[in-house]
Amino acid sequence: MTITADKEAPQRDTPRKRSVPKKVKKKANRDSQLKSAVLFLIPASIGFIVFFAWPALRGLYLSFTDYNLLRPPTFIGFDNYVAISTDPVFWNSLKVTLQYVVINVGVQTVAALLLAVLMQRFTRSMVVRGVIMLPYLIANVIVALVWFWLCDYNLGIINAGLDFFGIDKVGFFGNENIAMGTIAMVNVWRHLGYTALLLFAGLQAIPKDVYEAAEVDGAGEWRVFRSVTLPLLRPVLAFVLVVTVVGSFQIFDTIAVTTGGGPVDATRAINYYIYQRAFERLDFGYASALAVILMIILAAIALLQNKLLRANESDLER
Amino acid sequence: MKMNRVAILSLAAIPLVLTACSAPASSDSAAGTTLSYGLWDANQLPAYEQCAADFQKKNPDITVNVEQLGWDDYWNKINTGFVSGANYDVFTSHLANFPEFMMNSQILPLDDYIKADGVDIGAYQDGLSDLWKGTDDKQYGLPKDFDTIALFYNEQFTDAAGLTAEQLGSLEWNPEDGGTYEAAIAHLTVDANGVRGDEPGFDKNKVATYGIWMENSGGADGQTQWSFLAHTTGWEETNGAWGDEYNFDDPKFQATIDWWYSLVEKGYMPSFEAQTGIGWSDQLTAGKAAMASNGSWMTGAVFGAANDSFTPAVAPTPTGPSGERASMFNGLADNIWAGTENPEEAWKWVSYLGSLDCQNVVGEAAVVFPALPAATETAVAAFEAKGIDVSAFTTQVEDGTTFLFPITDHRSDVNALVTPAMEAVMSGKAPASSLSAVNKQVNDLFK
Numbered sequence: 092m093t094i095t096a097d098k099e100a101p102q103r104d105t106p107r108k109r110s111v112p113k114k115v116k117k118k119a120n121r122d123s124q125l126k127s128a129v130l131f132l133i134p135a136s137i138g139f140i141v142f143f144a145w146p147a148l149r150g151l152y153l154s155f156t157d158y159n160l161l162r163p164p165t166f167i168g169f170d171n172y173v174a175i176s177t178d179p180v181f182w183n184s185l186k187v188t189l190q191y192v193v194i195n196v197g198v199q200t201v202a203a204l205l206l207a208v209l210m211q212r213f214t215r216s217m218v219v220r221g222v223i224m225l226p227y228l229i230a231n232v233i234v235a236l237v238w239f240w241l242c243d244y245n246l247g248i249i250n251a252g253l254d255f256f257g258i259d260k261v262g263f264f265g266n267e268n269i270a271m272g273t274i275a276m277v278n279v280w281r282h283l284g285y286t287a288l289l290l291f292a293g294l295q296a297i298p299k300d301v302y303e304a305a306e307v308d309g310a311g312e313w314r315v316f317r318s319v320t321l322p323l324l325r326p327v328l329a330f331v332l333v334v335t336v337v338g339s340f341q342i343f344d345t346i347a348v349t350t351g352g353g354p355v356d357a358t359r360a361i362n363y364y365i366y367q368r369a370f371e372r373l374d375f376g377y378a379s380a381l382a383v384i385l386m387i388i389l390a391a392i393a394l395l396q397n398k399l400l401r402a403n404e405s406d407l408e409r
Numbered sequence: 410m411k412m413n414r415v416a417i418l419s420l421a422a423i424p425l426v427l428t429a430c431s432a433p434a435s436s437d438s439a440a441g442t443t444l445s446y447g448l449w450d451a452n453q454l455p456a457y458e459q460c461a462a463d464f465q466k467k468n469p470d471i472t473v474n475v476e477q478l479g480w481d482d483y484w485n486k487i488n489t490g491f492v493s494g495a496n497y498d499v500f501t502s503h504l505a506n507f508p509e510f511m512m513n514s515q516i517l518p519l520d521d522y523i524k525a526d527g528v529d530i531g532a533y534q535d536g537l538s539d540l541w542k543g544t545d546d547k548q549y550g551l552p553k554d555f556d557t558i559a560l561f562y563n564e565q566f567t568d569a570a571g572l573t574a575e576q577l578g579s580l581e582w583n584p585e586d587g588g589t590y591e592a593a594i595a596h597l598t599v600d601a602n603g604v605r606g607d608e609p610g611f612d613k614n615k616v617a618t619y620g621i622w623m624e625n626s627g628g629a630d631g632q633t634q635w636s637f638l639a640h641t642t643g644w645e646e647t648n649g650a651w652g653d654e655y656n657f658d659d660p661k662f663q664a665t666i667d668w669w670y671s672l673v674e675k676g677y678m679p680s681f682e683a684q685t686g687i688g689w690s691d692q693l694t695a696g697k698a699a700m701a702s703n704g705s706w707m708t709g710a711v712f713g714a715a716n717d718s719f720t721p722a723v724a725p726t727p728t729g730p731s732g733e734r735a736s737m738f739n740g741l742a743d744n745i746w747a748g749t750e751n752p753e754e755a756w757k758w759v760s761y762l763g764s765l766d767c768q769n770v771v772g773e774a775a776v777v778f779p780a781l782p783a784a785t786e787t788a789v790a791a792f793e794a795k796g797i798d799v800s801a802f803t804t805q806v807e808d809g810t811t812f813l814f815p816i817t818d819h820r821s822d823v824n825a826l827v828t829p830a831m832e833a834v835m836s837g838k839a840p841a842s843s844l845s846a847v848n849k850q851v852n853d854l855f856k
Contacts, residue, residue: 243686245683353625370485
């Protein structure tokens with residue numbers, strides 16, 4: 092995707108070569124194109140303004156207020172932010188969210204990459220691709236509930252299996268040290284196929300002749316993966332990483348229908364804490380400040396990732 | 410270019426304007442007034458639809474639209490409805506949310522109507538109307554039903570353990586050794602080898618059936634978990650209705666919780682880790698627990714799950730050091746939204762909901778206990794007709810051993826502070842004495 096964007100860019104900047112009448116014609120052409128462009132952009136911009144821009148601005152304003160939804164907000168300056176800086180639940184929520192992101196994105200990316208390479212090397216079967224994609228088609232909440240039941244300490248089939256082999260039962264969702272890992276793995280299970288397909292599509296875009304050249308040079312499977320596949324996949328991988336990291340930071344639904352933030356605070360991730368502050372404790376000002384902080388963290392991480400991974404340049408064009 | 414940008418902006422503004430003026434939930438039509446009424450319990454929907462139909466017969470100029478939503482959606486709709494100006498005219502309310510609604514003047518006081526119509530507020534089961542009195546001493550709701558706590562158990566397990574219904578109905582508890590209550594729980598616990606909890610060789614790490622189930626830590630009220638024990642020691646959660654002081658630092662309370670956690674250490678009750686997952690009633694039905702303390706509102710669900718290996722029955726909670734039983738007494742009422750366009754009609758409907766006519770209909774449905782004593786009788790008889798003996802629940806009301814839901818301001822903040830602390834205790838991470846620290850945080854909320 093970023094590859095095509097790069098190819099388009101130089102074309103747009105080359106009207107200098109063209110003759111003057113053509114340029115005039117081009118301008119008229121561009122105006123009519125603009126009209127249709129605007130027309131096509133309207134639905135998306137309405138959605139963006141109504142559901143993103145306006146709520147974000149209002150959220151920013153509310154973060155400087157004391158607002159319980161039932162009374163008009165009162166401006167209190169930076170009080171919410173000062174309170175947050177000494178709120179142990181907030182700092183803990185950052186810690187457990189990070190824990191989730193590392194496990195979720197780490198395991199998911201490695202496993203998806205493996206799956207994608209396996210698919211590219213060994214099968215073109217649509218059935219296999221469909222099966223791999225299947226978990227992603229099930230609603231998040233249903234996936235969470237099904238795993239919650241499967242992992243139940245007393246009635247779940249997984250613990251029954253462990254018990255059968257004489258292994259001690261595990262409180263997958265009830266043990267403080269394991270709960271966040273369990274939730275991360277449940278979502279790895281759901282998203283793995285989707286991520287694998289994205290990477291698979293990226294692999295398909297790598298020209299065959301590069302591989303042929305590598306083969307002629309006598310490179311082995313691992314060497315090809317490390318020196319050809321991985322560098323050429325980098326823009327897609329970067330895109331996948333940015334999207335999954337930002338997505339993981341916003342983990343909510345799985346927690347909401349299973350642990351509810353417990354045991355103690357072990358799974359009280361930042362987004363769940365925001366929800367509880369707002370909708371359970373009716374502290375919308377404080378929750379808005381938390382949300383603003385989360386937005387800043389996410390923007391910083393996305394920017395950093397883009398920089399580090401050089402997401403908008405491809406090694407293919409060098 | 411500039412023109413186009415303006416066009417984009419003005420087009421984009423249209424939906425903002427449109428959403429700003431959504432229609433209110435009620436409206437006056439030529440035929441009369443239409444009221445909207447909300448509730449969250451699907452089991453009670455048919456009874457209230459019947460009430461609405463009967464009400465309309467008596468008041469042809471008022472139409473009542475009854476709507477039922479699941480718990481979370483229901484409260485989201487009401488909270489956002491206060492802001493958007495489109496809410497139910499009348500809605501079923503809960504004590505967990507009532508203080509916030511009252512403090513923010515979102516619901517109407519009913520005193521003037523009660524006076525004008527001569528409604529006897531003392532007619533309801535003792536104390537229920539007090540639950541709906543605000544800090545301003547005004548009455549905000551007419552009680553509609555009540556619930557108490559009892560012990561659900563699987564008769565097949567108690568029979569096998571040689572425990573009779575009489576024995577289960579006269580259990581005694583104390584926080585030192587747990588009394589006959591703990592003895593019964595121990596005897597009902599069975600490990601994978603069939604050894605009972607009070608027999609030598611019992612393996613507490615391989616329990617097949619727990620004597621009693623733990624339904625999470627109970628948070629700040631322990632309604633179905635520990636409140637019925639703690640109150641028999643003379644402990645009170647707060648310094649009275651609308652109190653400003655919590656008592657989680659009381660040694661009597663902490664002794665109760667220490668005893669409660671000791672059941673986990675002895676293997677008679679699942680650990681916090683082991684109880685996280687499928688809900689208590691399914692665990693009881695599946696034979697993973699012999700007993701479980703819970704509220705009367707679960708009667709239908711538990712008895713509906715009867716099968717070849719599960720014969721449901723109910724026993725009253727044990728008596729404690731006070732020599733008496735104790736049960737939290739919680740009840741619902743209907744509130745009128747302060748923004749309703751038809752307060753007079755809304756009151757008519759509320760007073761009908763609080764009348765014997767409607768409460769008898771609700772009682773006949775045998776789901777909950779209506780708040781008027783005569784209608785409570787109707788419900789008891791209706792349960793009996795289904796073969797369910799609910800005396801374990803009603804005995805607390807007859808004996809006057811109930812205590813009221815601890816209602817204060819900042820209730821959701823209290824819950825948010827106490828729940829993780831209670832979970833730490835019940836996970837064995839901290840002793841019950843650690844609750845003194847959280848109690849200080851809680852009491853600071855009121856300063």
